[in-house]
Amino acid sequence: MSIIVEFSLDTTDFLFGSVLAPVEEMSIDLEAIVPTGNLILPYFWATGKDFEAFERHVLDDPDVGGITQLDRVDDTALYRVEWASDLDGVIHLLAETNAVILEGTSSDRTWFFRVRFPSHDQVADFYNYCSEQSIKLHVESVYTLQEASRAGRKFELSQPQREALVLAIEKGYFSVPRKTNLSEIAADLGISQQAASKNVRRGAEKVLRACMLEHVGTTGRPEEENTDTAGDK
Incomplete structure (x- = not known):
């Protein structure tokens, strides 16, 4: 039975988020994908003002091999990023457990995730790994797909x-x-x-x-x- 988990964590506990944390204020939204292999989170949306400063900041990070702006509408742009090295354990374990990132968004140094796991076992593996690595994971909600259709969840709001x-x-x-x-x-x-x-x-x-x-x-x-x-x- 698929399990949906909503959790948040600080940018400091999320290397991917630290890489994208810009000098100028910018919020990030991840594309809803299954993170696998070297294609871990290649696409994301950035909302803000100074895109040039944001791109320079991201390219300065040694973990980034390249970044390309694919599209832009007003103050929001779609990017593809190429990683020069493996990213942090949070994303790696999501890939290992075949989890699907339904939503991933940043807001003032905090990342919020809504993730679908194949079963409770994968949820337990992910949570235990975060505990072992001293990653401060704040689990806000856990529910099944059936429960997702009930009041308060049918709109899939984060x-x-x-x-x-x-x-x-x-x-x-x-x-x-x-x-x-x-x-x-x-x-x-x-x-x-x-x-x-x-x-x-x-x-x-x-x-x-x-x-x-x-x-x-x-x-x-x-x-x-x-x-x-x-x-x-």
Whole structure:
């Protein structure tokens, strides 16, 4: 039975994250892949402003063989990175246990992961390894795929997205006129405004996609409900 684990760890306990931690503020999102062999995490998204400084910073690291910007939309760019050496044990063990990284994102020196493991045994192997290596892993949630469809998980929100979106709703960010702004939301959460913006934006997109698109047919219009009411125009 597949098990989904949500956990976080500090950038200092994650070599991959340390390599990508830029001088200028930049948040990173990993592509959802199975990390295997030399192709460990070749793609990631970077959101920020000074991409040139970010690329110089990454290339200065001896573990990086090269970095290529593949695409860019506004303040977000897709990169492919070539690693000059093997990366840290966290990613290596994820590859060893055939785990799938469903989501990996950075936010102010902390990385959040949502990972699917093949079974409880692989989860135990991963957790025990982290303990042996003194990696401070903060497990936030463990659940099965069946449980994932229950309330609170059907939108597949990460914990940071869930917290930011709930706070935005409670504070009136979506009200007209707005009763708060991203700066205040970021201050309440203790994160940067950029991280708050990303979490609110992506969290809202996930909820809207789940709620809206599941009721949309192939024509792109909401499917009509079956009713017994005749002549109701």
